[in-house]
Amino acid sequence: MRVRFAPSPTGHLHVGNARTALFNWLLAHGKDGTFILRIEDTDIERSTKESEIGILEDLRWLGLDWDEGPDVGGLHGPYRQSERLHLYASYANELLGGGNAYYCFCSPTKLDEDRKADLAAGRPPKYRGTCRSISPDDARGRIEAGERPVIRFKVPESGDVTFRDLVRGEVTFSNDVIGDPVLVRSDGRPAYNFAVVVDDALMEITHVIRGEDHISNTPRQVLLYQALGFSPPEFAHLSLVMGPDHTPLSKRHGATSVAEFRERGYLPEALVNYLALIGWSPGGDEELLPIQELARRFALEDVGHSAGVFDQEKLAWMNRHYMKEAAPARLAAESVRYFIARGYLRRRTDDAMDFVTSLLPMAVGSVDRLEEIPDRLKFLFEYDPAAALAREEVAGVLHEHGAREVIVALPEAIQGPLVDRDAFRTMANRVKERTGMKGKALFHPIRVALTGEGAGPELDLAVPAIERGAAVPSSAGVAPIVNCRDRAVSFAAEIGRQ
RNA sequence: GCCGGUAUCGUCUAGGGGUCAGGACACGUGGUUCUCAGCCACGGGACCGGGGUUCGAAUCCCCGUACCGGUACCA
Secondary structure (H helix, E strand, O other), rough: OEEEOOOOOOOOEHHHHHHHHHHHHHHHHHOOOOOOOOOOOOOOOOOOOHHHHHHHHHHHHOEEEOOOEEEOOOOOOOHHHHHHHHHHHHHHHHHHHOOOOEEOOHHHHHHHHHHHHHOOOOOOOOOOHHHOOOOHHHHHHHHHHOOOOOOOOOOOOOEEEEEEOOEEEEEEEEEEHHOOOOOEEOOOEHHHHHHHHHHHHOOOOOOOEEEEHHHHHHHHHHHHHHHHHOOOEEEEOOOOOOOOOOOOOEEEEEEHHHHHHHHHOHHHHHHHHHHHHOOOOOOOOOOOOOOHHHHOOHHHHHHHOOOOOHHHHHHHHHHHHHHHHOOOHHHHHHHHHHHHHHHHHHOOHHHHHHHHHHHHHHHEEEEHHHHHHHHOOOHHOOOHHHHHHHHHHHHHHHHHHOHHHHHHHHHHHHHOOOHHHHHHHHHHHHHHHHHHHOHHHHHHHHHHHHOOOOOOOHHHHHHHHHHHHHOOOOHHHHHOOOHHHHHHHHHHHHHOOO
């Protein structure tokens, strides 16, 4: 089995295309097949090298590696259409010679008028075959005279094309709704329908798995395979991915490219797992599955027929799950950039990394994405009693019964660094004895005084983290952190001042 | 307009001639004796409409409707 993913390098890798790539990859890996990457860059106006590089990067990040492709090579190369022009030219000549294609001199303006006229008359717009009857000799003469024709494929005038679609079953199109498609443009570049067929045939692709938007191209392609003397591959057309409003997923719906999801702090295994579940189900009740297991269970027959809505919430839930499963060191490495962006980390030293790693258990599980981790830990780096008390969320706590007493008693109760849970609990007990406050009346004021916030990670974890941070040497590149005792003193002073 | 495709909770889906129509996300309630998030438990929530076939239809057939794709010298 040989499958391929064939993106056009005209922008970022969209999650819908990533899903197509994934389904191809899953099929190849579940069946010991070969996964090929081909770059369809015949549209020179829109194709860019940067896009190509970006797409390759995104695929690798997702873990969708390929066995043959533009960068890794292979026996069926080259793998960029722009490097295969000679092949298309040669097959176009073959078609011309065999009478299966002809030169068309119709101007774009004329074609456009015909199309509008058809539409206005309620007829399906379709090429009228005006140039079908031009003899090869006449055509040659006009070309020598300087005209630049396109080459069109001669679609049989009657009959129909039926192909078997592995997800949808048999699909039939009548030939008379298919206009003669352009094979080669007037500038000599091949058109999509022609290039794919030549490439898929020459690359010996056995299963063409692509988006449903290509289903109506399939009959022309099948006809081309036949005219070229190749046997068509199996086809499978995947339904499309939609936004919540059931229109095609676009920027309006938020992130749509793999690169954006990566930047926002999603883990590749979460995106892969989520994408696999749009339009496919592994059966049974499990849906949290690693890519290898997805591949083991994947079957085209189980792919759904209807379009699926991209659900950001469910992706977020999956991402939380995979963050909890990920090794702390890896998470730390992946999150540093967000700490740096916030100014919480100035340099990436070993001490800084150890510190960040130690903070993770407090944040992972509470946030949806890596990017949100620093915000959850803001209380460490941005302690400011005056600013805190200016906020209703914090100031309101002072009105709670006994809150002021707790805060006033706090500085004296902190006799040394609260290095762990026990040290913190012991300290809290001292305040409890002195003030008679307990439970919420005790802990809520302590939270506010020590973190400057009304909500956040559990104090058993947060307080020792503050002390650890305060003890990090300034050379480690961590933004300065105020220790608990100093916090208690300045917070008490601040409310005394008010 | 024409051609093709699709239709189960809000969303992703399982199932499929007789089921309490199952799961997940989201949502609601309660618990986790500092809070938020998380986690746990419980709960509400669906077979597009109309005909037909059948003892029996969500399931099979037909029609309709809605939605999606295509109808390019874009892919």
